Amino acid sequence: MTLVVIFGITLAANGDLFQGRLSLRSKPLPAHDETKNQQTRNKILPAYDETKTQLNTLVIVDTDDYKITEKDVTDLFKLASDIYLKPKTGITFNVTGIKFASFSEGNLNFSSYLDEEYAKNQESKSNLPEYIVAFDKNEVTNEYGGYKAHYVIYWLIDDLENGQKINYCNKFPSKYIGGQYPSEISIPAAVVDYGHRYAICGYDTDGITIISNTSINGQCINQEGIPCISKNGYQMCSNLQNAFYAQNLLYYSAKTIVHELMHNYGENGEGDHFGTNTCKENMGEKEFQDILNKTPIAPFDSVTKEYADMCPNVWQNFLNSKQNCL
Numbered sequence: 486m487t488l489v490v491i492f493g494i495t496l497a498a499n500g501d502l503f504q505g506r507l508s509l510r511s512k513p514l515p516a517h518d519e520t521k522n523q524q525t526r527n528k529i530l531p532a533y534d535e536t537k538t539q540l541n542t543l544v545i546v547d548t549d550d551y552k553i554t555e556k557d558v559t560d561l562f563k564l565a566s567d568i569y570l571k572p573k574t575g576i577t578f579n580v581t582g583i584k585f586a587s588f589s590e591g592n593l594n595f596s597s598y599l600d601e602e603y604a605k606n607q608e609s610k611s612n613l614p615e616y617i618v619a620f621d622k623n624e625v626t627n628e629y630g631g632y633k634a635h636y637v638i639y640w641l642i643d644d645l646e647n648g649q650k651i652n653y654c655n656k657f658p659s660k661y662i663g664g665q666y667p668s669e670i671s672i673p674a675a676v677v678d679y680g681h682r683y684a685i686c687g688y689d690t691d692g693i694t695i696i697s698n699t700s701i702n703g704q705c706i707n708q709e710g711i712p713c714i715s716k717n718g719y720q721m722c723s724n725l726q727n728a729f730y731a732q733n734l735l736y737y738s739a740k741t742i743v744h745e746l747m748h749n750y751g752e753n754g755e756g757d758h759f760g761t762n763t764c765k766e767n768m769g770e771k772e773f774q775d776i777l778n779k780t781p782i783a784p785f786d787s788v789t790k791e792y793a794d795m796c797p798n799v800w801q802n803f804l805n806s807k808q809n810c811l
């Protein structure tokens with residue numbers, strides 16, 4: 486167990502420093518075009534920019550929490566590409582780097598780690614990723630599987646103001662990442678529990694210690710006394726052993742990698758989940774129903790899961806992002 490770190494929070498403290506500096510947005514993202522959105526938001530389109538075939542992704546592994554290899558990481562991202570991202574968008578995750586580090590000692594957190602990694606290394610600036618996934622087990626990821634984050638490359642501000650070219654291009658900048666920093670220097674990120682155990686059964690509230698062979702603590706969809714079985718290397722609720730996420734230990738983590746990615750391209754938080762009122766309003770009731778009525782594509786057993794539980798219009802926002810170079 487380690488600290489809960491949300492990228493960007495520690496970096497957002499110097500508000501005054503950056504007041505008035507936003508003029509450096511020499512290449513602002515295009516304004517939200519309602520007319521265009523009306524025409525395209527109801528469809529999942531192929532990426533119209535043919536160069537947008539790969540999402541360059543940096544992975545950080547907290548070695549205090551996981552004993553996993555580079556192959557474990559690339560296998561998971563291949564799965565996430567194969568069943569989620571590629572069928573819907575034509576885009577695959579391209580893991581450009583995997584950093585293994587211990588985050589439990591001292592004050593090291595993901596943001597400061599990345600600051601060190603890039604700010605002090607001129608050569609690596611042009612290799613900045615377009616998405617960052619940190620594998621970390623903390624109270625939130627242990628319970629929910631992961632959460633959205635973003636990394637602000639705040640140290641680029643001075644370079645940009647001085648007119649230096651960074652040679653950093655992001656094919657998928659998100660204008661939906663809020664805060665006081667220009668979205669062009671904010672990289673979508675997620676903190677994810679690698680190998681998240683779906684439907685744990687008989688574990689104490691820490692999620693680690695087994696104290697029962699039947700469900701407790703609201704497990705198994707709030708049913709006490711459901712017998713636990715052994716599956717995928719842990720104790721699972723027997724009433725959920727045939728559920729989709731019980732079929733493969735990595736399905737839930739793959740879903741979370743995509744789910745939290747897409748949260749970075751929406752501005753409604755949980756309202757951007759599949760099937761919410763906000764989702765239906767943004768898509769139009771009929772268009773939403775048309776998607777809902779489709780037959781799920783294997784291996785999924787529902788259209789909701791096919792979209793990683795995210796509203797199709799947010800997937801569209803991801804596809805609509807246009808390359809920005811600094």
Ligand SMILES: [Zn+2]
Nearest residue numbers: 744748755758
């Ligand atoms: Zn969510």
